[in-house]
Amino acid sequence: MTLLKHTAAVAALSLTSLALGSGPAAAYKVFISNEKENTITVIDSEKLEVVHTIKTGNRPRGIILSKDGKWVIVCTSDDNRMQVYDAETFKYVKDLPSGPDPELPILHTSGNPLYVSNEDDNLVTVVDIQKGTIITDVPVGVEPEGMGMSPDGTMLVNTSETTNMAHFISTDGYKNIDNVLVDSRPRVAEFKSDGSEVWVSAEIGGTVTVIDPKDRKIKGKITFEIQGITKDAIQPVGVRFTQDNSKAFVALGPANRVAVIDAKTYKVEKYILVGQRVWNLGFTPDYKLLFTTNGTSNDVTVIDVASEKPIKSIKTGRYPWGVVSGLTPMKAAENGAAK
Amino acid sequence: MPQATSPVPPARMVRAPRKAPLHPRRVFGHKSLGLFALVASLLAPAAVWAGGPPGVAPAETAPAAEAPADVKTLTMLMVRQLRPDRLPPLSLLDLPPKDDGLAGARLAIDDNNTTGRFLKQNFTLELIESEDPADLIAETKKRVEGGLGFIITDLDAKPTIDLADALKGLDAVIFNTSAPDENIREEDCRANLKHTAPSRAMLSDALSQYLAWKRWGNWVLVTGPTPEDKAFAEALRRSAQRFGMKIVEEREFKYDPGSRRSDGGFEQIQQQIPTFTQKLPAHDVLVVSDEGELFGEYFPYRTWDAKPVVGTAGLFPTSWHPAIELWGGTQFQNRFQRLANRTMRPLDYNAWIAVRSIGEAATRKQSVDRKALIEYMLSPEFEIAAFKGRRLTYRAWNGQLRQPLVLATGKMHVTVSPQPGFLHQFTELDTLGIDRPETKCRAYQK
Numbered sequence: 001m002t003l004l005k006h007t008a009a010v011a012a013l014s015l016t017s018l019a020l021g022s023g024p025a026a027a028y029k030v031f032i033s034n035e036k037e038n039t040i041t042v043i044d045s046e047k048l049e050v051v052h053t054i055k056t057g058n059r060p061r062g063i064i065l066s067k068d069g070k071w072v073i074v075c076t077s078d079d080n081r082m083q084v085y086d087a088e089t090f091k092y093v094k095d096l097p098s099g100p101d102p103e104l105p106i107l108h109t110s111g112n113p114l115y116v117s118n119e120d121d122n123l124v125t126v127v128d129i130q131k132g133t134i135i136t137d138v139p140v141g142v143e144p145e146g147m148g149m150s151p152d153g154t155m156l157v158n159t160s161e162t163t164n165m166a167h168f169i170s171t172d173g174y175k176n177i178d179n180v181l182v183d184s185r186p187r188v189a190e191f192k193s194d195g196s197e198v199w200v201s202a203e204i205g206g207t208v209t210v211i212d213p214k215d216r217k218i219k220g221k222i223t224f225e226i227q228g229i230t231k232d233a234i235q236p237v238g239v240r241f242t243q244d245n246s247k248a249f250v251a252l253g254p255a256n257r258v259a260v261i262d263a264k265t266y267k268v269e270k271y272i273l274v275g276q277r278v279w280n281l282g283f284t285p286d287y288k289l290l291f292t293t294n295g296t297s298n299d300v301t302v303i304d305v306a307s308e309k310p311i312k313s314i315k316t317g318r319y320p321w322g323v324v325s326g327l328t329p330m331k332a333a334e335n336g337a338a339k
Numbered sequence: 340m341p342q343a344t345s346p347v348p349p350a351r352m353v354r355a356p357r358k359a360p361l362h363p364r365r366v367f368g369h370k371s372l373g374l375f376a377l378v379a380s381l382l383a384p385a386a387v388w389a390g391g392p393p394g395v396a397p398a399e400t401a402p403a404a405e406a407p408a409d410v411k412t413l414t415m416l417m418v419r420q421l422r423p424d425r426l427p428p429l430s431l432l433d434l435p436p437k438d439d440g441l442a443g444a445r446l447a448i449d450d451n452n453t454t455g456r457f458l459k460q461n462f463t464l465e466l467i468e469s470e471d472p473a474d475l476i477a478e479t480k481k482r483v484e485g486g487l488g489f490i491i492t493d494l495d496a497k498p499t500i501d502l503a504d505a506l507k508g509l510d511a512v513i514f515n516t517s518a519p520d521e522n523i524r525e526e527d528c529r530a531n532l533k534h535t536a537p538s539r540a541m542l543s544d545a546l547s548q549y550l551a552w553k554r555w556g557n558w559v560l561v562t563g564p565t566p567e568d569k570a571f572a573e574a575l576r577r578s579a580q581r582f583g584m585k586i587v588e589e590r591e592f593k594y595d596p597g598s599r600r601s602d603g604g605f606e607q608i609q610q611q612i613p614t615f616t617q618k619l620p621a622h623d624v625l626v627v628s629d630e631g632e633l634f635g636e637y638f639p640y641r642t643w644d645a646k647p648v649v650g651t652a653g654l655f656p657t658s659w660h661p662a663i664e665l666w667g668g669t670q671f672q673n674r675f676q677r678l679a680n681r682t683m684r685p686l687d688y689n690a691w692i693a694v695r696s697i698g699e700a701a702t703r704k705q706s707v708d709r710k711a712l713i714e715y716m717l718s719p720e721f722e723i724a725a726f727k728g729r730r731l732t733y734r735a736w737n738g739q740l741r742q743p744l745v746l747a748t749g750k751m752h753v754t755v756s757p758q759p760g761f762l763h764q765f766t767e768l769d770t771l772g773i774d775r776p777e778t779k780c781r782a783y784q785k
Contacts, residue, residue: 101669120673122453143670161667204724205722
């Protein structure tokens with residue numbers, strides 16, 4: 001793997017220009033939360049290098065962007081709150097409240113409120129991000145974790161790690177609509193952008209369950225097999241769909257690979273070798289690049305989506321956890337100047 | 340897949356009130372035996388159980404009244420052998436709490452019920468405890484005949500297999516959470532007996548793999564006088580051979596522990612331990628086998644040669660440690676702390692896995708039928724997540740739970756075994772303990 005990464009790194013420059021072939025690639029800011037280092041690494045998606053490091057509160061994990069792209073919102077789990085940083089200036093804006101040990105936030109499709117799972121409280125907290133206040137708490141299963149939002153904004157899906165369920169919760173009145181049993185230690189719930197399916201990864205079960213959000217029936221279950229890797233090292237976490245929902249990328253944890261899946265047939269098409277203990281995935285807004293956070297090798301792997309090949313690894317802070325890309329291209333002046 | 344569709348009450352509302360009414364009820368008449376029973380919703384607070392002094396009549400709470408009619412209840416039985424004559428360990432930090440093990444079972448009942456409330460399943464735990472294993476066996480048998488199918492034991496090895504024999508042919512399965520003895524997993528194994536407690540061979544293999552990784556290959560083995568100390572020493576000898584370690588000298592620590600504390604004490608020990616460890620051949624580590632923790636803690640920092648102490652003192656192998664925050668363990672530790680007002684010990688963890696295994700089977704089968712669940716837990720599909728970073732399963736040839744084991748000092752974990760590089764055809768977890776080709780267990784072969 002090291003060899004491949006080195007080769008990839010050496011070939012990076014030529015490959016990027018090839019991979020992003022059609023039209024000039026926009027340089028986005030990609031934000032990586034570093035769980036152990038208490039920082040956010042900011043990467044220029046064109047140069048594929050680190051342009052800035054933001055100091056944060058303790059144990060930054062789940063990281064998202066506000067709908068207008070102006071704020072980076074990160075869960076600082078050990079501080080039992082969230083923090084907001086300016087996506088342009090990287091300056092601290094304010095704190096947002098949460099329950100104890102917030103892990104993953106997600107925004108309502110309208111941009112507000114924000115829903116955050118609190119790993120230590122069996123609750124999902126609903127937060128008004130403008131006012132900075134808690135609207136309500138929704139009780140869920142043991143160790144709530146993954147958060148998915150239906151594209152029409154009516155339904156929230158929360159996974160609970162020990163209850164092994166995906167809880168479907170209406171955003172209108174926060175009623176528990178249904179609970180779907182999935183495999184052990186569910187992590188991420190991700191909707192297709194057309195709302196037709198929600199995929200739930202189960203880290204210990206080693207599967208991804210495909211659920212129809214309309215009737216909450218299980219449509220399929222995806223399993224993984226990699227030669228030379230024992231089954232219990234295949235631990236799916238991050239799930240992302242391409243823009244046209246034709247393919248899914250699934251991070252497989254200590255298997256050190258990202259699976260590429262045909263999102264219609266649920267067939268695994270290939271495995272992309274990345275860094276160690278790959279947790280979470282994030283596209284650039286043009287869906288041309290996919291960044292993977294590699295928890296124990298302290299780097300991100302950049303995957304060219306068109307060719308489905310890793311093109312570079314970039315060193316981050318210690319224990320990179322979450323990833324989100326800025327919405328707007330970097331301005332020429334600040335590109336690299338923010339160092 | 341069936342799914343719960345009825346409105347689900349919020350978590351806060353299904354919890355039992357903090358002060359549940361107590362209804363004392365003596366189950367056994369022998370006061371001298373200190374046997375008492377408890378029928379309790381495990382949602383009830385720890386204080387309900389811990390409240391009474393030893394020998395006091397049992398407490399009972401009545402949670403069933405809250406459960407709607409269509410909720411199915413699965414009741415488990417915890418069987419605890421009280422061992423008042425067992426000598427306490429040296430350190431005040433290590434004194435076992437009264438609910439050692441039991442609190443872990445109670446947390447698992449809580450966790451089972453969190454899932455159960457979505458699936459219309461309710462889990463409860465009954466408890467019997469006594470100094471006399473014969474009484475425990477008789478009472479357990481009675482309850483199994485009355486319909487209980489899931490028994491969680493904290494018993495010595497001999498009563499564990501006696502209980503298994505007493506329940507032979509009945510629809511019941513026993514989870515051994517405490518006895519590490521090899522024989523009850525090997526030549527004396529029983530088909531109705533599973534083990535969540537790691538065996539001595541698993542523990543010694545976990546330690547030896549790390550010492551092999553460190554290339555600390557020359558050991559001095561110091562063994563205490565008890566049969567348990569000798570059994571662990573035997574496991575260490577086996578592991579040493581298995582992983583290419585060399586025991587350069589063995590010494591027996593013949594020692595009458597006397598009282599645990601005295602107002603003086605350290606002055607003499609400071610003289611005794613260097614004297615005892617004098618004139619040893621060149622070695623890398625001093626391995627202590629002292630399962631009762633009666634003298635091993637005297638060795639670190641007192642040996643003649645400046646060598647690390649490992650084994651049952653210094654760096655020791657264990658299924659759980661109160662400082663573990665790996666694998667999402669923080670929330671698990673916090674939940675336990677809130678429930679029991681103390682930190683989680685290995686016995687708690689072993690009991691937690693046992694009760695969670697049963698809950699997991701009930702969840703997956705959407706059933707509380709004991710026959711169906713016992714059968715399912717014997718199938719290769721059955722697996723459980725238990726804060727060890729990977730799925731755990733039970734060995735098909737002797738019912739032993741496979742699991743990564745932690746090597747720790749009193750304060751913190753140092754590493755987790757299996758160590759990198761110890762490979763296995765099927766799962767690296769089977770590099771710990773007696774593997775399928777070596778097993779003497781025949782009871783699981785149908």
